[in-house]
Amino acid sequence: xxxxxxxxxxxxxxxxxxxxxxxxxxxxxxxxxxxxxxxxxxxxxxxxxxxxxxxxxxxxxxxxxxxxxxxxxxxxxxxxxxxxxxxxxxxxxxxxxxxxxxxxxxxxxxxx
Amino acid sequence: xxxxxxxxxxxxxxxxxxxxxxxxxxxxxxxxxxxxxxxxxxxxxxxxxxxxxxxxxxxxxxxxxxxxxxxxxxxxxxxxxxxxxxxxxxxxxxxxxxxxxxxxxxxxxxxxx
Numbered sequence: 001x002x003x004x005x006x007x008x009x010x011x012x013x014x015x016x017x018x019x020x021x022x023x024x025x026x027x028x029x030x031x032x033x034x035x036x037x038x039x040x041x042x043x044x045x046x047x048x049x050x051x052x053x054x055x056x057x058x059x060x061x062x063x064x065x066x067x068x069x070x071x072x073x074x075x076x077x078x079x080x081x082x083x084x085x086x087x088x089x090x091x092x093x094x095x096x097x098x099x100x101x102x103x104x105x106x107x108x109x110x111x112x
Numbered sequence: 113x114x115x116x117x118x119x120x121x122x123x124x125x126x127x128x129x130x131x132x133x134x135x136x137x138x139x140x141x142x143x144x145x146x147x148x149x150x151x152x153x154x155x156x157x158x159x160x161x162x163x164x165x166x167x168x169x170x171x172x173x174x175x176x177x178x179x180x181x182x183x184x185x186x187x188x189x190x191x192x193x194x195x196x197x198x199x200x201x202x203x204x205x206x207x208x209x210x211x212x213x214x215x216x217x218x219x220x221x222x223x224x225x
Contacts, residue, residue, distance in 0.1 A: 001171070006154070032212055034212065034214075036155075043202060043217065043218055043219055044155065044202070044216050046214065049212070089154055089155060091155075097168070098160055098162055098168070099157060099168070099170055100145070100160075100170075101157070101171065102156065102157075105155075
């Protein structure tokens with residue numbers, strides 16, 4: 001079946017450094033790729049998303065890049081802060097359906 | 113206040129005892145979905161619905177049923193729960209045509225003994 005691989009599973013960075021999380025998807029026709037942040041004990045919340053007709057999207061310290069040829073997309077967080085510590089999930093919306101496949105998550109720790 | 117609600121928030125039950133987890137949204141969203149979250153496995157979609165009376169299987173539908181009789185409600189039914197259904201369950205909703213941001217409910221922690 002279709003899948004989304006997410007790496008790394010855990011990531012520790014010093015406050016102020018950048019963090020990058022990468023996802024690879026299998027369905028080449030997927031056209032929508034959201035990123036969700038889940039703080040401890042909370043529900044997932046969308047932080048940024050990108051559609052297949054766009055290569056990059058930025059929102060303040062957060063950016064997402066998409067490489068359709070290689071079928072991978074990445075989340076970039078710059079100038080990390082302690083409040084960025086959370087689990088981040090990538091996902092892909094399968095083409096022709098409204099079925100989502102999520103990655104297995106990355107636990108980001110920002111060390112003060 | 114725009115929100116997705118789930119009930120109950122916590123449930124401990126025994127194998128084979130039918131249960132229903134309710135999900136309701138007040139945003140007039142067409143799309144609703146159920147996910148389960150397990151350590152190391154991320155979020156896995158169980159079922160989703162594009163509108164009233166329109167549902168489809170996600171990645172892990174076995175052992176679950178859903179119904180969408182009203183636009184605002186999307187209950188998840190476990191007719192004969194088993195211990196491997198012990199998990200954290202999230203309901204979510206969104207507009208169907210985009211933007212596709214899904215709004216998640218607070219989660220239901222289910223334990224089946």
